[in-house]
Amino acid sequence: MSGGLDERDKRGYAVWVSEVMLQQTRVSTVIDYFKRWMNKWPTLHHLAQASLEEVNEMWAGLGYYRRVRFLLQGAKEVVEGGGRFPETVSDLRKIKGIGEYTAGAIASIAFRKAVPVVDGNVVRVISRLKTISANPKDAATVKSFWKLAGQLVDPCRPGDFNQALMELGATLCSLSNPGCAACPISAQCHVLSLSGENELVHVTDYPTKVVKAKQRHEFSAVSVVEILNCQETMGPQSSSKYILVKRPNKGLLAGLWEFPSVLLEKEADLTSRRKAVDNYLQSSFNLDLKESTRIVSRENIGECVHVFSHIRLKMYVELLVLHAKGNRSIDYKKQGKESITWKYVDNENLGNMGLTSGVRKVYTMVQKHKQTEQSTIPGRRRKTAVRR
Incomplete structure (x- = not known):
């Protein structure tokens, strides 16, 4: 492969990665992600x-x-x-995952093809330039925006x-x-x-505002399960x-x-949440929490909200500390047709993992709780107890 072709492929690949990262994410946030990504996978072949x-x-x-x-998958x-x-x-x-916008961005930016790119910002500019009052989300209107953008490029x-x-x-x-x-x-x-001629017309009236669909509210009980090898050890x-x-490979x-979590049908009190978690841990890991000697502590940490584009998830978080009692007691069972994967992670590796922002919120809550406990009661040792 010639050097020119190498550079061509690298240029297309770099634009592809940056455009996917930039979709609904700020440039200032993307910069560091992009640098780390390209350092780890500098070419399409590395990513593949x-x-x-x-x-x-x-x-x-x-x-x-x-x-x-x-x-x-596309790589x-x-x-x-x-x-x-x-x-x-x-x-x-x-290519899997490349839609009209990304294809236009790659073709025009990396390969100088005279094709348009239409995102929300372009829709706003064109709707004001051309006084387009039609619903910008309507399929026919979207098509017209692409046509107009193509004429302007x-x-x-x-x-x-x-x-x-x-x-x-x-x-x-x-x-x-x-x-x-x-x-x-x-x-x-x-x-x-028009706004200069008619005081009832405002630039901000365009594009037409579209009422967003209501977010779905969901609730989950998250159990941060910590296994102690030494029941009396508390420190670093x-x-x-x-x-x-x-999580499953789809969805x-x-x-x-x-962390182990259970989706709840609605908001639930502490007793109901713990019952749901207990059933999950029993059926999934063969963890019987009725063995009182197994539980070192169980504390309600609090709750936090994580917002997705279409879901508002309220998470009730607990810290459940257990005695190890041998690995034979932790055995994830097959759920339905698909086996679910799980693993042990120590505190240091957990802190360095690329966790989702939602999981990171939960982990941060637990860490802050531990720090508060240790600073409030110096030298405190864990006891076998269930804290309500």
């Missing part, structure tokens, strides 16, 4: 050899983990298909033009506080012109470990690690 767990850990904190699964598809990075929109669209510098148009929408042509006086295309803006020399469970947060 990675595991799903590796890319999930590198991605942790960016959210929308479905995107990184598609990114890995494998390209390599298996010969390894040459596609450069046209039609060929890019054939600069054939000589399409990548620069597309990025400039998106930047204009993100800065001067903002949603609620547009800087029309400083806008370089204000003279061509139909809405701005403790050889305790935590149980982590791997929300697929393939990621979390």
Whole structure:
């Protein structure tokens, strides 16, 4: 493979990674993620050899983990298909996870193809330029935005033009506080012109506001299960470990690690939550919490809310500390047709793992609770007790 072709593929790959990361994530947040990613997997071929767990850990904190699964799958598809990075929109669209927006961004920015890129910022600019009042989420309207953007794109510098148009929408042509006086295309803006003639017309009326779908409210009981090898050890020399469970390979947060948790039908009191957790641990790990000698402590840590795009999840968090009693007592059973993966992780490795932001919230709560306990009662030793 020639050096020129190498550079071409690297350019396409780098734009692909950055565009996927930038979707609904701020540039300032993405910079460090992008650098770490490219250092670990500098080419498409390097990424294709990675595991799903590796890319999930590198991605942790960016959210929308479905995107990184598609990114890995797409890399494998390209390599298996010969390894040459596609450069046209039609060929890019054939790759798993690459939609119209990403294909347009890669083709125009990496390969200088005169094709449009339409995101929310571009929709806002065009709707104001052309006074488009139709529902911006309607399929026919979306199609018209792509057509108009295609007519505007600069054939000589399409990548620069597309990025400039998106930047204009993100800065001067903002949603609620547009800087029309400083806008370089204000003279061509139909809405701005109309607003000067009719006081009832405002630039911020465009694009038409669409009522967002209500978030679904869900509730879960999260049990941070800590296993002590030495029941009297409390300090930093403790050889305790935590149980982590791997989520199914399909669905929300697929393939990621979390503390044992149970989805609840509704908000529940402490007794109901613990009953649900006890049943889960008994059926899944053969952990019988009725053995009072097994429990070192059980504390209600509190609750926190984690928001996804369509779900508001309220998590009730507890810290459950148990005696080890030999590994034979911890045995994850097969659930239905699929075996669920779990593992022990010590405190140091858990702190360094690429946990999702939701799991990180829970872990931080537990760590703060432990620090508070230790500072409040110096030299305190764990006792076999269940704290309500």
